[in-house]
Amino acid sequence: MRFLENLIQSISAQVLPTACIICQEFQSASICSHCLPMLYHESLLHYECCYQCGIPLQAAELHSIQCHACSTQVPAFDQTICLDRYDGLLQAALHQFKYQKRLAYAFGLSDAWNSILANDIDDQSIDYLLPVPLSQKKLLARGFNQSWEIAKRIRCGSHIQKLPSTLKRFHDIEHQAGKNFSERKHDIRQMFYVDAKDIESLKGKSVVIFDDVMTSGATLNEIARTLKIIGVVWVSNWVLLRTTKLNP
Numbered sequence: 628m629r630f631l632e633n634l635i636q637s638i639s640a641q642v643l644p645t646a647c648i649i650c651q652e653f654q655s656a657s658i659c660s661h662c663l664p665m666l667y668h669e670s671l672l673h674y675e676c677c678y679q680c681g682i683p684l685q686a687a688e689l690h691s692i693q694c695h696a697c698s699t700q701v702p703a704f705d706q707t708i709c710l711d712r713y714d715g716l717l718q719a720a721l722h723q724f725k726y727q728k729r730l731a732y733a734f735g736l737s738d739a740w741n742s743i744l745a746n747d748i749d750d751q752s753i754d755y756l757l758p759v760p761l762s763q764k765k766l767l768a769r770g771f772n773q774s775w776e777i778a779k780r781i782r783c784g785s786h787i788q789k790l791p792s793t794l795k796r797f798h799d800i801e802h803q804a805g806k807n808f809s810e811r812k813h814d815i816r817q818m819f820y821v822d823a824k825d826i827e828s829l830k831g832k833s834v835v836i837f838d839d840v841m842t843s844g845a846t847l848n849e850i851a852r853t854l855k856i857i858g859v860v861w862v863s864n865w866v867l868l869r870t871t872k873l874n875p
């Protein structure tokens with residue numbers, strides 16, 4: 628199926644004009660030759676970012692590889708790699724994909740990752756890649772998991788096994804029944820679980836969690852906490868877009 632999908636995509640790219648996901652100009656690539664270098668130069672690759680949570684470091688933090696927040700309250704994840712800032716060139720494309728359900732944008736967004744970041748990531752020690760899951764209800768409503776649609780197209784070492792349904796999420800309401808609004812909003816503890824059949828194979832392994840957007844990091848922290856409880860030894864977050872303020 629994957630082969631067929633790639634074949635159809637490459638034939639379409641040759642035969643049909645494609646709109647650049649950033650400037651909308653029609654040409655042959657999903658990101659045009661004008662926008663790709665612009666995206667590259669603005670990407671978080673060119674900023675000193677916190678090794679652990681991926682946020683650009685403030686001037687006073689530059690002596691360290693960690694931001695102040697991570698050094699005072701150490702997250703459960705070990706590393707975060709982000710392509711671009713949330714309010715940058717790819718935000719509109721992500722919204723088209725996620726909220727207007729324009730699946731073609733997933734190709735462009737994964738192309739952006741592959742063109743700018745994929746070659747620079749040392750993924751030798753990673754065993755598995757897991758997308759952040761949606762609850763079953765949300766998945767049915769949207770029709771797809773946006774993180775997986777991008778993650779399955781990103782380029783990484785062939786030794787990394789991508790597991791789309793290992794990590795699972797309770798539906799917010801069913802999980803948090805009986806709690807008030809404020810508690811529901813802030814309490815994401817125990818929101819995630821690992822499929823029982825995969826627990827043994829994750830023990831002692833290094834795992835990447837792929838997410839489309841990282842804001843406070845609370846969701847990714849809870850996922851990392853859940854994974855480490857079952858014996859995962861190292862967790863890295865790969866994130867398409869990162870908010871650079873803690874409360875956007």
Ligand SMILES: [Zn+2]
Nearest residue numbers: 647650659662
């Ligand atoms: Zn363009």
Ligand SMILES: [Zn+2]
Nearest residue numbers: 677680694697
């Ligand atoms: Zn940090």
